[in-house]
Amino acid sequence: MFQSLEALPPDAIIGIMSLYRQDNDPRKVDLSVGVYQDDSGKTPVLDCVRIAEQQILEEQSTKSYVGIAGNAGFNKSMESMLFGVNHPTLRAGRISSIQTPGGSGGLCVAGHTIVRAKPEARVWLSDPSWPNHMPLLKLSGLNLEQYPYYDYDKHCINFDAMINAFNTLRSDDIVLLHGCCHNPCGADLSKEQWNLLADLFEERGIVPFIDIAYQGLANGLEEDAYGVRLMAERLDEVVVVTSCSKNLGLYRERVGMTSLVSKDVERAKIAQSNLGNVARGIYSMPPDHGAAVAGRVLSDGELNKLWLKELGTMRTRINSLRQLFVEKAEGRNAPRDFSFISEEKGMFSFLGLSRKQVVKLREEFHVYMVETSRINVAGINQSNVDYVVDSIVAVL
Numbered sequence: 001m002f003q004s005l006e007a008l009p010p011d012a013i014i015g016i017m018s019l020y021r022q023d024n025d026p027r028k029v030d031l032s033v034g035v036y037q038d039d040s041g042k043t044p045v046l047d048c049v050r051i052a053e054q055q056i057l058e059e060q061s062t063k064s065y066v067g068i069a070g071n072a073g074f075n076k077s078m079e080s081m082l083f084g085v086n087h088p089t090l091r092a093g094r095i096s097s098i099q100t101p102g103g104s105g106g107l108c109v110a111g112h113t114i115v116r117a118k119p120e121a122r123v124w125l126s127d128p129s130w131p132n133h134m135p136l137l138k139l140s141g142l143n144l145e146q147y148p149y150y151d152y153d154k155h156c157i158n159f160d161a162m163i164n165a166f167n168t169l170r171s172d173d174i175v176l177l178h179g180c181c182h183n184p185c186g187a188d189l190s191k192e193q194w195n196l197l198a199d200l201f202e203e204r205g206i207v208p209f210i211d212i213a214y215q216g217l218a219n220g221l222e223e224d225a226y227g228v229r230l231m232a233e234r235l236d237e238v239v240v241v242t243s244c245s246k247n248l249g250l251y252r253e254r255v256g257m258t259s260l261v262s263k264d265v266e267r268a269k270i271a272q273s274n275l276g277n278v279a280r281g282i283y284s285m286p287p288d289h290g291a292a293v294a295g296r297v298l299s300d301g302e303l304n305k306l307w308l309k310e311l312g313t314m315r316t317r318i319n320s321l322r323q324l325f326v327e328k329a330e331g332r333n334a335p336r337d338f339s340f341i342s343e344e345k346g347m348f349s350f351l352g353l354s355r356k357q358v359v360k361l362r363e364e365f366h367v368y369m370v371e372t373s374r375i376n377v378a379g380i381n382q383s384n385v386d387y388v389v390d391s392i393v394a395v396l
Protein backbone atom coordinates (compact mmCIF):
# COMPACT_ATOMS: atom_id res chain seq x y z
CA MET A 1 0.00 0.00 0.00
CA PHE A 2 2.56 2.60 1.03
CA GLN A 3 5.09 1.38 -1.51
CA SER A 4 4.09 4.23 -3.77
CA LEU A 5 5.42 6.78 -1.26
CA GLU A 6 8.80 8.29 -1.99
CA ALA A 7 11.35 9.51 0.55
CA LEU A 8 11.29 13.28 0.92
CA PRO A 9 14.27 15.55 1.62
CA PRO A 10 14.31 17.00 5.13
CA ASP A 11 12.79 20.44 5.60
CA ALA A 12 15.40 23.05 4.56
CA ILE A 13 15.63 24.59 8.04
CA ILE A 14 15.82 21.19 9.76
CA GLY A 15 18.70 20.27 7.40
CA ILE A 16 20.60 23.41 8.43
CA MET A 17 19.89 22.79 12.11
CA SER A 18 21.37 19.31 11.87
CA LEU A 19 24.51 20.64 10.10
CA TYR A 20 24.79 23.15 12.96
CA ARG A 21 24.56 20.40 15.58
CA GLN A 22 27.32 18.42 13.87
CA ASP A 23 29.66 21.46 13.77
CA ASN A 24 32.19 21.37 16.64
CA ASP A 25 33.69 24.82 16.07
CA PRO A 26 33.30 26.89 19.28
CA ARG A 27 32.56 30.04 17.25
CA LYS A 28 29.46 28.55 15.59
CA VAL A 29 26.31 30.70 15.52
CA ASP A 30 22.80 29.57 14.56
CA LEU A 31 20.70 32.29 12.96
CA SER A 32 18.37 29.81 11.25
CA VAL A 33 16.10 28.78 14.13
CA GLY A 34 12.51 30.00 14.15
CA VAL A 35 12.13 30.62 17.87
CA TYR A 36 12.96 33.51 20.19
CA GLN A 37 16.24 33.26 22.08
CA ASP A 38 17.49 35.33 25.00
CA ASP A 39 21.00 36.71 25.34
CA SER A 40 22.27 33.33 26.57
CA GLY A 41 20.82 31.58 23.51
CA LYS A 42 17.95 29.96 25.44
CA THR A 43 14.27 29.93 24.56
CA PRO A 44 12.98 30.60 28.08
CA VAL A 45 9.79 29.55 29.83
CA LEU A 46 8.29 32.92 30.83
CA ASP A 47 7.88 33.51 34.59
CA CYS A 48 4.19 34.33 34.12
CA VAL A 49 3.76 30.95 32.40
CA ARG A 50 5.56 29.05 35.15
CA ILE A 51 3.38 30.62 37.85
CA ALA A 52 0.16 30.01 35.91
CA GLU A 53 1.18 26.39 35.30
CA GLN A 54 1.77 25.76 38.99
CA GLN A 55 -1.61 27.21 39.89
CA ILE A 56 -3.36 25.16 37.23
CA LEU A 57 -1.69 21.90 38.25
CA GLU A 58 -2.72 22.43 41.85
CA GLU A 59 -6.31 23.28 40.99
CA GLN A 60 -7.00 20.85 38.14
CA SER A 61 -9.55 18.24 39.08
CA THR A 62 -10.19 16.46 35.77
CA LYS A 63 -8.59 15.52 32.49
CA SER A 64 -11.91 15.17 30.74
CA TYR A 65 -12.20 16.84 27.30
CA VAL A 66 -12.50 20.58 26.95
CA GLY A 67 -15.31 21.55 24.55
CA ILE A 68 -14.80 21.65 20.78
CA ALA A 69 -14.38 25.44 20.79
CA GLY A 70 -11.86 25.07 23.62
CA ASN A 71 -11.47 27.13 26.74
CA ALA A 72 -14.17 29.83 26.71
CA GLY A 73 -12.19 32.12 29.02
CA PHE A 74 -9.15 31.83 26.78
CA ASN A 75 -11.17 32.63 23.66
CA LYS A 76 -12.72 35.68 25.32
CA SER A 77 -9.39 37.05 26.58
CA MET A 78 -7.73 36.42 23.23
CA GLU A 79 -10.54 38.18 21.36
CA SER A 80 -10.14 41.20 23.67
CA MET A 81 -6.39 41.25 23.12
CA LEU A 82 -6.69 40.86 19.37
CA PHE A 83 -9.62 43.13 18.57
CA GLY A 84 -9.70 45.37 21.67
CA VAL A 85 -12.40 45.02 24.36
CA ASN A 86 -14.53 47.79 22.94
CA HIS A 87 -14.23 46.89 19.28
CA PRO A 88 -17.63 47.60 17.67
CA THR A 89 -17.63 44.32 15.73
CA LEU A 90 -16.83 42.32 18.85
CA ARG A 91 -19.53 44.16 20.82
CA ALA A 92 -22.00 43.52 18.00
CA GLY A 93 -21.45 39.75 18.37
CA ARG A 94 -20.12 39.40 14.81
CA ILE A 95 -16.95 37.52 15.78
CA SER A 96 -16.81 33.73 16.19
CA SER A 97 -13.66 32.16 17.63
CA ILE A 98 -12.29 28.73 18.33
CA GLN A 99 -9.19 27.68 20.26
CA THR A 100 -6.82 25.78 17.98
CA PRO A 101 -3.67 23.66 18.26
CA GLY A 102 -1.19 26.49 17.59
CA GLY A 103 -1.36 29.01 14.80
CA SER A 104 -0.77 26.16 12.36
CA GLY A 105 -3.88 24.33 13.61
CA GLY A 106 -5.71 27.64 13.32
CA LEU A 107 -4.65 28.06 9.69
CA CYS A 108 -5.79 24.52 8.99
CA VAL A 109 -9.25 25.11 10.54
CA ALA A 110 -9.54 28.41 8.65
CA GLY A 111 -8.48 26.73 5.40
CA HIS A 112 -11.04 23.92 5.68
CA THR A 113 -13.78 26.37 6.65
CA ILE A 114 -13.06 28.53 3.60
CA VAL A 115 -13.13 25.45 1.34
CA ARG A 116 -16.44 24.39 2.86
CA ALA A 117 -17.94 27.85 2.33
CA LYS A 118 -16.57 28.33 -1.17
CA PRO A 119 -14.59 25.47 -2.74
CA GLU A 120 -13.56 27.60 -5.71
CA ALA A 121 -12.20 30.40 -3.52
CA ARG A 122 -8.67 31.57 -4.28
CA VAL A 123 -6.31 32.49 -1.46
CA TRP A 124 -3.46 34.84 -2.35
CA LEU A 125 -0.22 34.51 -0.38
CA SER A 126 2.51 37.12 -0.21
CA ASP A 127 5.70 36.40 -2.13
CA PRO A 128 7.54 35.52 0.04
CA SER A 129 5.50 34.13 2.92
CA TRP A 130 6.05 31.78 5.85
CA PRO A 131 7.27 28.64 4.00
CA ASN A 132 4.63 26.47 5.69
CA HIS A 133 1.69 28.59 4.49
CA MET A 134 1.67 27.01 1.06
CA PRO A 135 1.83 23.27 1.99
CA LEU A 136 -0.41 23.68 5.03
CA LEU A 137 -3.19 25.54 3.24
CA LYS A 138 -2.88 23.34 0.18
CA LEU A 139 -3.65 20.30 2.35
CA SER A 140 -6.98 21.85 3.25
CA GLY A 141 -7.82 21.94 -0.45
CA LEU A 142 -7.49 25.65 -1.12
CA ASN A 143 -6.57 27.13 -4.48
CA LEU A 144 -3.46 29.15 -3.77
CA GLU A 145 -1.95 32.03 -5.70
CA GLN A 146 0.81 34.52 -4.90
CA TYR A 147 0.99 38.30 -4.98
CA PRO A 148 4.21 40.37 -5.06
CA TYR A 149 5.20 41.68 -1.64
CA TYR A 150 8.91 42.16 -0.96
CA ASP A 151 11.40 44.02 -3.13
CA TYR A 152 14.67 42.16 -2.49
CA ASP A 153 16.78 44.90 -4.09
CA LYS A 154 15.27 47.85 -2.27
CA HIS A 155 14.64 45.89 0.97
CA CYS A 156 11.07 47.09 1.39
CA ILE A 157 7.49 46.25 0.45
CA ASN A 158 6.70 46.68 -3.23
CA PHE A 159 3.37 48.29 -2.45
CA ASP A 160 2.63 49.46 -6.01
CA ALA A 161 3.04 45.93 -7.38
CA MET A 162 0.86 44.62 -4.57
CA ILE A 163 -1.93 47.10 -5.31
CA ASN A 164 -1.70 46.37 -9.04
CA ALA A 165 -2.13 42.66 -8.30
CA PHE A 166 -5.09 43.27 -5.95
CA ASN A 167 -6.74 45.45 -8.58
CA THR A 168 -7.15 42.36 -10.75
CA LEU A 169 -8.81 40.24 -8.03
CA ARG A 170 -12.41 39.11 -8.03
CA SER A 171 -15.00 39.63 -5.33
CA ASP A 172 -14.60 36.92 -2.63
CA ASP A 173 -10.94 36.39 -3.46
CA ILE A 174 -9.05 36.06 -0.20
CA VAL A 175 -5.75 37.78 0.57
CA LEU A 176 -3.52 36.44 3.31
CA LEU A 177 -1.71 39.26 5.11
CA HIS A 178 0.75 39.05 7.99
CA GLY A 179 -0.65 41.08 10.90
CA CYS A 180 2.84 42.16 12.01
CA CYS A 181 6.45 40.89 12.03
CA HIS A 182 6.25 39.49 8.50
CA ASN A 183 7.89 36.08 8.32
CA PRO A 184 10.32 35.82 6.53
CA CYS A 185 11.10 39.41 5.50
CA GLY A 186 10.30 41.57 8.56
CA ALA A 187 8.81 44.32 6.35
CA ASP A 188 5.43 45.30 7.79
CA LEU A 189 2.61 47.33 6.30
CA SER A 190 2.40 50.90 7.62
CA LYS A 191 -0.89 52.24 8.99
CA GLU A 192 -1.36 54.22 5.77
CA GLN A 193 -0.89 51.06 3.70
CA TRP A 194 -3.38 49.12 5.88
CA ASN A 195 -5.85 52.00 5.35
CA LEU A 196 -5.39 51.89 1.58
CA LEU A 197 -5.85 48.12 1.58
CA ALA A 198 -9.05 48.41 3.64
CA ASP A 199 -10.43 50.89 1.05
CA LEU A 200 -9.45 48.64 -1.83
CA PHE A 201 -10.77 45.44 -0.23
CA GLU A 202 -14.05 47.14 0.59
CA GLU A 203 -14.39 48.44 -2.95
CA ARG A 204 -13.54 45.11 -4.62
CA GLY A 205 -15.18 42.70 -2.13
CA ILE A 206 -11.83 41.08 -1.26
CA VAL A 207 -11.72 39.15 2.04
CA PRO A 208 -8.62 39.63 4.23
CA PHE A 209 -7.19 36.57 5.94
CA ILE A 210 -4.80 37.87 8.58
CA ASP A 211 -2.21 35.60 10.14
CA ILE A 212 -0.90 37.34 13.26
CA ALA A 213 1.57 35.01 14.93
CA TYR A 214 3.71 37.67 16.64
CA GLN A 215 1.34 40.16 18.29
CA GLY A 216 3.31 42.28 20.77
CA LEU A 217 6.73 41.60 19.29
CA ALA A 218 6.86 44.49 16.79
CA ASN A 219 5.71 47.75 18.42
CA GLY A 220 3.34 46.65 21.20
CA LEU A 221 0.17 44.60 21.72
CA GLU A 222 -2.20 47.39 20.70
CA GLU A 223 -0.07 48.81 17.90
CA ASP A 224 0.51 45.42 16.29
CA ALA A 225 -3.23 44.73 16.07
CA TYR A 226 -3.87 47.85 13.95
CA GLY A 227 -4.52 45.95 10.72
CA VAL A 228 -6.72 43.30 12.34
CA ARG A 229 -8.85 45.89 14.13
CA LEU A 230 -9.16 48.11 11.08
CA MET A 231 -10.24 45.31 8.75
CA ALA A 232 -12.68 43.92 11.34
CA GLU A 233 -14.27 47.34 11.64
CA ARG A 234 -14.41 48.18 7.95
CA LEU A 235 -15.32 44.89 6.30
CA ASP A 236 -18.18 42.42 6.50
CA GLU A 237 -15.97 39.35 6.51
CA VAL A 238 -12.46 38.77 7.82
CA VAL A 239 -10.50 35.65 8.77
CA VAL A 240 -7.95 36.00 11.59
CA VAL A 241 -5.56 33.37 12.90
CA THR A 242 -3.37 34.01 15.91
CA SER A 243 -0.82 32.05 17.92
CA CYS A 244 0.51 32.04 21.49
CA SER A 245 3.71 30.25 20.47
CA LYS A 246 5.91 33.34 20.26
CA ASN A 247 4.43 36.08 22.44
CA LEU A 248 3.81 33.70 25.36
CA GLY A 249 6.63 31.29 24.49
CA LEU A 250 4.14 28.39 24.49
CA TYR A 251 5.51 26.81 21.30
CA ARG A 252 5.22 23.14 22.24
CA GLU A 253 1.91 23.52 24.05
CA ARG A 254 0.20 24.21 20.72
CA VAL A 255 -2.22 27.03 21.33
CA GLY A 256 -3.73 29.54 18.97
CA MET A 257 -7.12 30.77 17.80
CA THR A 258 -9.13 31.12 14.59
CA SER A 259 -11.67 33.94 14.40
CA LEU A 260 -14.18 34.71 11.70
CA VAL A 261 -15.80 38.11 11.37
CA SER A 262 -19.27 37.74 9.84
CA LYS A 263 -21.73 40.22 8.38
CA ASP A 264 -24.20 39.92 11.25
CA VAL A 265 -24.94 38.00 14.46
CA GLU A 266 -26.96 35.29 12.71
CA ARG A 267 -24.12 34.55 10.33
CA ALA A 268 -21.63 34.64 13.21
CA LYS A 269 -23.61 31.86 14.94
CA ILE A 270 -23.54 29.80 11.74
CA ALA A 271 -19.80 30.47 11.40
CA GLN A 272 -19.23 29.36 15.02
CA SER A 273 -21.02 26.06 14.44
CA ASN A 274 -19.00 25.43 11.28
CA LEU A 275 -15.67 26.21 12.94
CA GLY A 276 -16.52 23.64 15.61
CA ASN A 277 -17.68 21.10 13.08
CA VAL A 278 -14.54 21.51 10.97
CA ALA A 279 -12.31 21.10 14.04
CA ARG A 280 -14.31 18.04 15.10
CA GLY A 281 -13.55 16.47 11.75
CA ILE A 282 -9.81 17.15 11.97
CA TYR A 283 -8.71 16.60 15.58
CA SER A 284 -11.99 16.47 17.49
CA MET A 285 -10.94 18.34 20.66
CA PRO A 286 -8.16 20.86 21.26
CA PRO A 287 -5.39 20.24 23.82
CA ASP A 288 -6.03 21.90 27.19
CA HIS A 289 -2.82 22.97 28.85
CA GLY A 290 -1.51 25.83 26.68
CA ALA A 291 -4.86 27.56 26.47
CA ALA A 292 -5.46 27.15 30.21
CA VAL A 293 -2.09 28.82 30.85
CA ALA A 294 -2.57 31.58 28.27
CA GLY A 295 -6.14 32.22 29.45
CA ARG A 296 -4.94 32.61 33.03
CA VAL A 297 -2.03 34.89 32.13
CA LEU A 298 -4.32 37.11 30.08
CA SER A 299 -7.11 37.35 32.65
CA ASP A 300 -5.25 37.51 35.99
CA GLY A 301 -4.23 41.12 36.78
CA GLU A 302 -0.86 40.32 38.36
CA LEU A 303 0.12 37.66 35.84
CA ASN A 304 -0.90 39.92 33.01
CA LYS A 305 1.29 42.71 34.36
CA LEU A 306 4.21 40.29 34.59
CA TRP A 307 3.59 39.02 31.05
CA LEU A 308 3.50 42.55 29.59
CA LYS A 309 6.87 43.16 31.22
CA GLU A 310 8.34 39.92 29.84
CA LEU A 311 6.85 40.52 26.40
CA GLY A 312 8.31 44.05 26.50
CA THR A 313 11.74 42.58 27.30
CA MET A 314 11.57 40.24 24.28
CA ARG A 315 10.39 43.04 21.98
CA THR A 316 13.01 45.53 23.18
CA ARG A 317 15.73 42.93 22.87
CA ILE A 318 14.81 42.15 19.25
CA ASN A 319 14.55 45.82 18.29
CA SER A 320 17.82 46.75 19.98
CA LEU A 321 19.63 43.83 18.33
CA ARG A 322 18.46 45.14 14.99
CA GLN A 323 19.88 48.54 15.86
CA LEU A 324 23.11 47.06 17.20
CA PHE A 325 23.63 45.00 14.05
CA VAL A 326 23.27 48.09 11.86
CA GLU A 327 25.66 50.12 14.05
CA LYS A 328 28.27 47.37 14.07
CA ALA A 329 28.04 46.95 10.28
CA GLU A 330 28.43 50.71 9.79
CA GLY A 331 31.34 50.72 12.27
CA ARG A 332 33.15 48.17 10.09
CA ASN A 333 32.46 50.08 6.88
CA ALA A 334 30.42 47.18 5.49
CA PRO A 335 30.22 47.55 1.70
CA ARG A 336 26.42 47.32 1.97
CA ASP A 337 23.81 49.53 3.65
CA PHE A 338 22.07 47.41 6.29
CA SER A 339 19.96 50.21 7.77
CA PHE A 340 16.78 48.45 6.58
CA ILE A 341 17.38 45.83 9.29
CA SER A 342 16.62 48.37 12.01
CA GLU A 343 13.41 49.41 10.27
CA GLU A 344 12.05 45.88 9.94
CA LYS A 345 10.16 44.13 12.73
CA GLY A 346 9.99 40.81 14.49
CA MET A 347 12.57 38.06 14.51
CA PHE A 348 13.23 37.70 10.79
CA SER A 349 14.96 39.64 8.01
CA PHE A 350 16.68 38.85 4.74
CA LEU A 351 20.30 39.99 4.77
CA GLY A 352 20.29 40.11 0.97
CA LEU A 353 23.27 37.75 0.56
CA SER A 354 23.71 35.36 -2.35
CA ARG A 355 23.44 31.60 -1.82
CA LYS A 356 27.20 31.37 -2.39
CA GLN A 357 27.83 33.88 0.40
CA VAL A 358 25.46 32.01 2.73
CA VAL A 359 27.29 28.74 2.08
CA LYS A 360 30.66 30.46 2.61
CA LEU A 361 29.43 31.87 5.93
CA ARG A 362 28.42 28.39 7.00
CA GLU A 363 31.44 26.47 5.76
CA GLU A 364 34.21 28.95 6.55
CA PHE A 365 32.80 31.00 9.41
CA HIS A 366 30.36 28.55 11.05
CA VAL A 367 27.54 31.11 10.88
CA TYR A 368 24.33 29.30 9.91
CA MET A 369 21.31 30.83 8.20
CA VAL A 370 18.61 29.76 5.74
CA GLU A 371 19.86 29.75 2.12
CA THR A 372 17.71 32.75 1.26
CA SER A 373 19.85 34.64 3.84
CA ARG A 374 16.89 34.92 6.19
CA ILE A 375 18.20 35.35 9.70
CA ASN A 376 16.59 35.12 13.11
CA VAL A 377 17.76 38.35 14.70
CA ALA A 378 17.18 36.85 18.17
CA GLY A 379 20.01 34.38 17.47
CA ILE A 380 22.44 37.30 17.77
CA ASN A 381 23.68 38.15 21.26
CA GLN A 382 26.28 40.31 22.99
CA SER A 383 28.92 37.61 22.82
CA ASN A 384 28.52 36.71 19.12
CA VAL A 385 27.48 40.00 17.49
CA ASP A 386 31.02 41.12 16.62
CA TYR A 387 31.89 37.74 15.16
CA VAL A 388 28.64 37.60 13.16
CA VAL A 389 29.14 41.07 11.68
CA ASP A 390 32.84 40.48 10.94
CA SER A 391 31.98 37.23 9.15
CA ILE A 392 29.25 38.87 7.07
CA VAL A 393 31.55 41.77 6.12
CA ALA A 394 34.24 39.21 5.19
CA VAL A 395 32.00 37.32 2.76
CA LEU A 396 30.80 40.56 1.21
Ligand SMILES: Cc1ncc(COP(=O)(O)O)c(C=O)c1O
Nearest residue numbers: 102103104130183211213243245
Ligand atom coordinates in the same frame (compact mmCIF):
# COMPACT_ATOMS: atom_id res chain seq x y z
C1 LIG B 1 3.63 33.61 10.03
C2 LIG B 1 3.41 32.42 10.90
N1 LIG B 1 2.17 31.92 11.02
C3 LIG B 1 1.91 30.85 11.79
C4 LIG B 1 2.91 30.22 12.48
C5 LIG B 1 2.54 29.00 13.27
O1 LIG B 1 2.89 29.02 14.58
P1 LIG B 1 2.51 27.85 15.57
O2 LIG B 1 1.79 26.80 14.83
O3 LIG B 1 3.80 27.36 16.12
O4 LIG B 1 1.66 28.49 16.61
C6 LIG B 1 4.22 30.69 12.38
C7 LIG B 1 5.31 30.01 13.07
O5 LIG B 1 6.47 30.19 12.85
C8 LIG B 1 4.48 31.82 11.59
O6 LIG B 1 5.70 32.33 11.46
